[in-house]
Amino acid sequence: MRLWLLDLASEQAGGPVIALWMKAGDGVTWLAKVRYTPSFYLVGDLDRAAGLLEAENLRFERCSRRIRGKPVEALRVYVDREDLEDYVEKLLRKMPGLEACEHDIRVTVKYLIDLGLRPCSWLEVDGVEVGVEDGVRVLECREIRESSEAPPPALRAVALDLVVFGEKGSPRAERDPIRLITLHFDDGRRVQLEGDEAEIIKSFISIMREHDPDIVVGFGLNRFQWSYLGERAKRLGIRLAVGRLGAEPRMSVHGHVSIRGRLNIDLEDMARDIPELTVETLEEFVKYLGIDVRLDTIEEYELGDFWEHDRMKVREYSAQRAEAILKAFNAVREFILSLSELTGMPADYVLTASAGFRVESYLMRLAPRTGELIPRRTEIAHISYPGGLVKEPIRGIHEDVAVLDFRSMYPSLIIKYNISFDTLSDDGENIAPSGHRFRARPEGFLPSALKTLLEERRRIQEKLRAAASGSVEAKILDARQRAVKIIANAIYGYTGWSGARWYSREVAEATTAWGREVIASTIRKAEELGMKVIYSDTDSVFLKNYHGKLEKLIEWIEMELGLEAKLEKVFKRIIFTEAKKRYAGMTIGGEIEVVGLEAVRGDWSGIAREAQYETVKALLETGDPAQALKRAREYVQALRGRQVDLKKLIIWKQITRPLSEYSATQPHVVVAKQLMSEGWRIQPGDKVGFIITAGSGPLYSRAKPYFKVSKDEVDWEYYVEKQVAAACGRILEAVGIKVEKILESGERTLIDFFS
DNA sequence: TTTAGGCATTCAGAATGAGTCTT
DNA sequence: AAGACTCATTCTGAATGCCT
Numbered sequence: 001m002r003l004w005l006l007d008l009a010s011e012q013a014g015g016p017v018i019a020l021w022m023k024a025g026d027g028v029t030w031l032a033k034v035r036y037t038p039s040f041y042l043v044g045d046l047d048r049a050a051g052l053l054e055a056e057n058l059r060f061e062r063c064s065r066r067i068r069g070k071p072v073e074a075l076r077v078y079v080d081r082e083d084l085e086d087y088v089e090k091l092l093r094k095m096p097g098l099e100a101c102e103h104d105i106r107v108t109v110k111y112l113i114d115l116g117l118r119p120c121s122w123l124e125v126d127g128v129e130v131g132v133e134d135g136v137r138v139l140e141c142r143e144i145r146e147s148s149e150a151p152p153p154a155l156r157a158v159a160l161d162l163v164v165f166g167e168k169g170s171p172r173a174e175r176d177p178i179r180l181i182t183l184h185f186d187d188g189r190r191v192q193l194e195g196d197e198a199e200i201i202k203s204f205i206s207i208m209r210e211h212d213p214d215i216v217v218g219f220g221l222n223r224f225q226w227s228y229l230g231e232r233a234k235r236l237g238i239r240l241a242v243g244r245l246g247a248e249p250r251m252s253v254h255g256h257v258s259i260r261g262r263l264n265i266d267l268e269d270m271a272r273d274i275p276e277l278t279v280e281t282l283e284e285f286v287k288y289l290g291i292d293v294r295l296d297t298i299e300e301y302e303l304g305d306f307w308e309h310d311r312m313k314v315r316e317y318s319a320q321r322a323e324a325i326l327k328a329f330n331a332v333r334e335f336i337l338s339l340s341e342l343t344g345m346p347a348d349y350v351l352t353a354s355a356g357f358r359v360e361s362y363l364m365r366l367a368p369r370t371g372e373l374i375p376r377r378t379e380i381a382h383i384s385y386p387g388g389l390v391k392e393p394i395r396g397i398h399e400d401v402a403v404l405d406f407r408s409m410y411p412s413l414i415i416k417y418n419i420s421f422d423t424l425s426d427d428g429e430n431i432a433p434s435g436h437r438f439r440a441r442p443e444g445f446l447p448s449a450l451k452t453l454l455e456e457r458r459r460i461q462e463k464l465r466a467a468a469s470g471s472v473e474a475k476i477l478d479a480r481q482r483a484v485k486i487i488a489n490a491i492y493g494y495t496g497w498s499g500a501r502w503y504s505r506e507v508a509e510a511t512t513a514w515g516r517e518v519i520a521s522t523i524r525k526a527e528e529l530g531m532k533v534i535y536s537d538t539d540s541v542f543l544k545n546y547h548g549k550l551e552k553l554i555e556w557i558e559m560e561l562g563l564e565a566k567l568e569k570v571f572k573r574i575i576f577t578e579a580k581k582r583y584a585g586m587t588i589g590g591e592i593e594v595v596g597l598e599a600v601r602g603d604w605s606g607i608a609r610e611a612q613y614e615t616v617k618a619l620l621e622t623g624d625p626a627q628a629l630k631r632a633r634e635y636v637q638a639l640r641g642r643q644v645d646l647k648k649l650i651i652w653k654q655i656t657r658p659l660s661e662y663s664a665t666q667p668h669v670v671v672a673k674q675l676m677s678e679g680w681r682i683q684p685g686d687k688v689g690f691i692i693t694a695g696s697g698p699l700y701s702r703a704k705p706y707f708k709v710s711k712d713e714v715d716w717e718y719y720v721e722k723q724v725a726a727a728c729g730r731i732l733e734a735v736g737i738k739v740e741k742i743l744e745s746g747e748r749t750l751i752d753f754f755s
Numbered sequence: 756t757t758t759a760g761g762c763a764t765t766c767a768g769a770a771t772g773a774g775t776c777t778t
Numbered sequence: 779a780a781g782a783c784t785c786a787t788t789c790t791g792a793a794t795g796c797c798t
Contacts, residue, residue, distance in 0.1 A: 254756065278795085356758045377756095387760030388798065409798095410759095493758030500758080508759065538761085538798045581762055581797045596763080596796055603765095603794060653794070664767060664792045699766065722765085 001126070003030055004153050005119045006214060007263060007346050010107045015080040018111050020141070021244070021261045022125070023153045023214065029244070029261070031133070032125055034141035038084050038110045040103035041065065041373055042075040042095075049075055049098050056091070065371045067101075068502075069422025069445070074373070082107050104376050105364075106253075112344055113365055115144065120341040122147040134245050135212065136261070151476060152337055157215040158208075159184040159326035161318045162225050165303040169679020173231035179307060180314065184322035185211060186330070192315060198236045201229070208242040214262055216242075217329040219282045219321070221266040222352060226257040256352040265336065267328055269351040278602035279652070279687065286324045289331045293324045301707055334479035342483050355486075359494040360501055362487050366449055372422070375501045382498040385509040388538030389516040391523065393576035393583065395734055397623065398534055401585070402546045404553065405568040406518070409539040410492040411450045412563050413514045414507075420444025421495070421504040432510035433517045446491060446507070453488040457481050515539065518561055526553055535576060535583070540568065573620050577734045584731070586620040598727040602687075606648035608723035611635035615728045625735040632728035632742045639720050642711060649719060650689040650706040657684050667692070667703035675705055692718045 003022035011017045011033075020032040042049050046062065053060050053075070060077040081087055088103035102110070117123060127141040163180035164171040181193040181204050191207060193200035208216075218225060226249045233240040240248045244261025252258035256266075271277055271285040278284075283295050298306055298317050306314050340347035343361040350358065367374050406412070413419065417430040423444035428437030438444070443451075460481040467474040494500050496508030515538065522541055523533050529552055532544040543550065550567060557565045571593075574585035582596035592613075598604045599613040611632060619628035638644050653668035659676065662669050668688040676682050689706040692699060694715040702715060720743070729739035 275796095354757065357756070359758070384760070390761060390797090405798095490758055493760095496759045497757080499756075512760075540798075577763095579763055598764090601764095601795060603796095656794075662793085666766075666793070669793095698768095726765090 001124070002122055002147055003032070003125050004122050005117065006155075007119065007261065007348060008108050008112070009258075009260065010082055010111075012082050016082045016107050018108060020144075022123070023155065025153050027154050027156075029136050029212070029214070030125075030139055031136050031244075031261070032127060032139040032141040032144070034144065036107070036111050036114075037078045037080050038082075038107050039076050039078045039114075040084060040088055041101050042077060042098050043067070043072050043101075043373075044098040046073060046075055049095060052095050053077060065373050066422070067373050067375070068424075069372070069420075072373075084110075101373050101376050105374065109344075109361075109364075113368065116146060116365075116368075117144065118146075118341050118344050118365075119346045120152065120337040122150055136244055151472065155214040156212070157186045157217055157326065157329060157333075158211065158213040159322040159329065160216055160218045160221065160225070161322040161325065162228065163303065163307075163314060163318050164228060165300070165307065166679060167304060169675075170300070170681035171228070172681075173228050174235075178229070178232055180318055182318040182322040183207060184319070184326050185213065186326060190319065190322070192319065194315075197232065198238060201233050201236065201238055201240070205238070205241055209246075212244075215265060215329075216259060216262055217265045217267065217325055219266065219271075219285075219325055220268045221264060222255060222257050222269065223266070226264070227251075252349065254349050254352040254354075254357065256349040258348065263346075263348040265329065265348055265351065267325060267332070267351075270332060270336070273355070282321060282324060282328075286328050289328055291324065291327050291331060293320070293327055295320050295324055299707070332479075334476045335482060338476070338480040338483040339486070342480075342487060355490045356494055356497050356500060359487055359490045363445075363449060363494075363502060366445070366452075370445065370448075372445060377499070377501055380498045380503060383505060385496070385505060385512070386516070387512050389519050389536070390538065390580045391533065391536035393535035393542075393578070393580065395576055395578050397573060397575050397619070397735060398544055398571075399573055400544065401534055401571045401574045402543045402550060403568045403571070404522075404541050404543060404550065404565050406539040406557075407564040407566055408454070408488065409515055409518065409563065410511050411454065411488055413511055413518070414492065415447045415450055415454075416562055417510070417514060418444050418447050419507050419510055419514075420446040421502055421507055423447075424504070424506050432513045434509045434513035436506045436510040436513075438510070445502075446495070450488060450491060453484050457484045457488070460484065518563065521561070522553070522557060522565075525556055529553055534574075535580075537581065542571075542574070573623060575616070575619060575731065575734055577730050579730075584616040584620065592617050592620060597730070603651065603653050604727065605651050605719060605723050607635065607639065607644055607719060608727040610648065611724045612727035612731060615731050619731060619735065625732065625737055628728075628735070629732060629737055629741060632724070632732065633744075635724050635728070636720050636742055639716050639724060642714075642716060644719075646691065646706070646709060646711060646714070649691045649709075649714060651691070652687045652689045655682055655684055655686050655688060665698070665700050667700045670700040671703050671705055 003024055005020060006023055007021045009019045011019055016036050018034050018036045022030045022032055058077055060075045063074055063076050065072055065074045079087060085104050088100050092100055124145050124147040126143040127139040129137055130140045131138050161182040162178055164176055164178050166172060166176050177197040181200055183191045193203050230240055230249060243259040247260035249257050249259045257264055271280040277288055286293060296317055336347055340350045343350055343358045344365045345353060345361045364374050418438050418440055423438040425437060425439050428439040430438045430440055460477050464474060464477040467477060492511055495504050519536060523536055526533050526543055529549045531546050531549050533541055534544055535542040554565050557563055570588050571585035572588050574583060576583045584594045584597060586592055594600050594616060599609045615628045615632045618631040655672050659673055667690055671690045672682045672688045690703040691706050691709040692715045693702045693704050693713040695702050725739055725742045728742055
């Protein structure tokens with residue numbers, strides 16, 4: 001029977017049993033159960049170990065494996081229990097001098113690795129149906145193996161949104177009831193539950209059981225909504241039996257909430273690791289995906305009022321959110337399933353897991369291929385090392401500048417020089433500028449992983465070109481190639497992460513050292529060819545006077561460096577301040593691109609960002625500093641005339657740690673403390689919005705929560721000088737205009753004549 | 756349960772220094 | 779004349795969020 005693996009869990013029944021939740025092509029849900037005995041490895045004095053294991057009555061076998069490429073003799077020990085880690089730790093205390101590995105891997109993960117199975121893929125399952133439980137067909141599994149690739153089966157999804165609020169401050173589960181539950185199923189059914197809280201929670205549970213969705217999707221489910229629902233249900237004496245076979249949600253790994261038999265997918269986790277999003281809200285996420293859906297915003301502090309005076313608006317608000325969540329999910333569904341399949345992590349927590357764990361999960365599945373043992377996770381002190389090379393930009397305006405980028409520089413270097421933890425060797429023939437040496441062959445673990453990924457991506461992209469654009473197949477392929485790219489690009493960073501199982505500072509250090517050498521020699525060659533290098537950062541060079549020479553440089557990079565570089569874009573005009581990593585340009589298409597400057601930073605006021613953007617735009621479009629100055633002055637005038645919306649004065653800053661851990665007094669922290677004392681919940685990751693008000697004393701004493709400030713309290717001069725003039729001044733100074741010029745009014749006054 | 760390092764920038768608060776007053 | 783005090787300036791570290 002061909003079944004698609006939705007999720008899995010382990011159970012204890014006189015030894016571990018793996019419960020595989022699967023979907024058939026016809027939409028039927030199957031639960032396949034299979035007995036499984038996990039194992040771990042011992043290395044060291046094996047003869048002594050063997051004696052001890054026999055005394056413990058454990059089954060084991062001798063085998064040859066590798067540790068970081070070095071062949072070792074090991075004992076593979078089978079232990080019929082779920083709590084492998086604790087058990088082995090205890091065992092090790094009786095066997096000093098022996099090392100264990102692969103005992104600190106969860107049983108479900110071990111199972112998938114051992115059998116070479118992946119979630120979100122089709123499997124061939126042999127077994128006997130032993131009954132139907134709660135609509136689920138249960139299978140006693142005999143054999144299970146990979147099956148051929150095919151699109152996923154139809155899956156039923158439901159979007160969930162809750163409305164809760166506090167009379168004062170954030171809602172608290174011990175006090176504030178759930179007011180509204182909105183469910184939006186992907187077959188179009190919509191439900192809004194409102195009224196007596198016990199009743200609506202019960203209805204929610206029965207609707208979940210009746211419609212039996214495979215996927216529950218929401219925004220903020222893991223962080224907030226499930227625990228709130230759980231707490232409220234508990235207080236009302238209701239079992240929140242929304243999982244299959246009547247299970248309740250439970251906290252799982254990576255800060256994820258698990259619901260038995262269903263995928264619980266929180267799009268907030270996905271929003272959080274999209275770098276383009278500076279504010280991780282549903283509104284921004286939906287906008288980023290380019291989804292056309294109406295979303296009225298109600299701020300948290302307004303919810304209570306609207307509930308009292310305009311309840312229709314709240315219902316509409318929640319309905320819109322649920323619809324947006326469902327639409328967003330449909331847009332990213334294939335990506336999530338692909339990432340799950342590729343990394344081997346179940347789809348409901350692959351989003352919650354950070355980049356490092358995703359890479360690691362991918363690598364762990366490759367380890368058995370070469371007999372590489374999976375190292376245990378250890379805590380190692382973090383030592384930093386040199387990274388990419390950044391060349392000081394040439395200040396001012398430049399015309400006609402080409403940007404040349406290396407294509408996946410670090411992955412290419414890792415492959416080219418066979419950089420890997422298992423090829424690192426004092427007699428290696430590839431010698432990095434950092435002095436580290438790597439053997440040229442056999443192919444290392446990381447280069448092999450990267451080659452596989454890059455080839456896979458090329459293969460998918462080829463198929464993608466053949467597929468009809470906009471088709472389901474094209475969508476799936478595109479999602480998959482993006483998943484592959486993400487993992488490939490994260491491998492270098494993984495090797496420098498001290499928490500990684502395969503942490504190798506040598507690998508990371510050698511990679512960046514070769515990278516610096518490559519970019520430095522490229523700069524030299526470009527100059528030799530008569531080009532002028534305006535700026536360079538890590539794997540890109542900005543070139544002037546490139547016509548007729550660029551091709552030669554690209555060819556040289558290919559022939560001499562064995563790497564690939566590509567003309568990324570051409571700026572008709574570009575401006576650099578003296579600062580690195582900050583510039584703005586206009587492409588030949590007429591598009592304005594601002595990089596690193598205040599205009600793209602989330603911790604500057606809207607007015608400063610807008611003013612700087614407009615100043616830059618005027619400068620780039622006309623090439624005339626006077627026009628830019630004029631534009632900047634308009635914003636100063638507007639502020640001084642108090643003609644600016646309060647919203648544009650809000651400065652947002654993130655709370656990055658518990659408030660008590662701050663050593664410096666800062667405006668947003670002071671405001672956060674104040675809000676907290678008023679009953680608002682503020683956690684690391686939250687953004688606090690404040691406005692600077694007039695008065696004396698340090699800034700932090702004049703910062704107020706944005707929703708409490710009126711126009712006559714504002715310190716307008718602060719916004720003129722420290723926000724707008726500071727941001728615009730940076731641009732204008734680069735073209736020889738002094739900041740003070742912005743603060744003067746356009747017309748000359750009497751005072752000008754006297755000074 | 757945090758992939759890496761490089762970088763600019765702001766603000767608070769300490770350190771420094773010049774100038775003035777007091778003893 | 780030496781020391782105490784005030785006020786302005788300079789320097790340093792903490793913190794944030796960007797770039798590749």
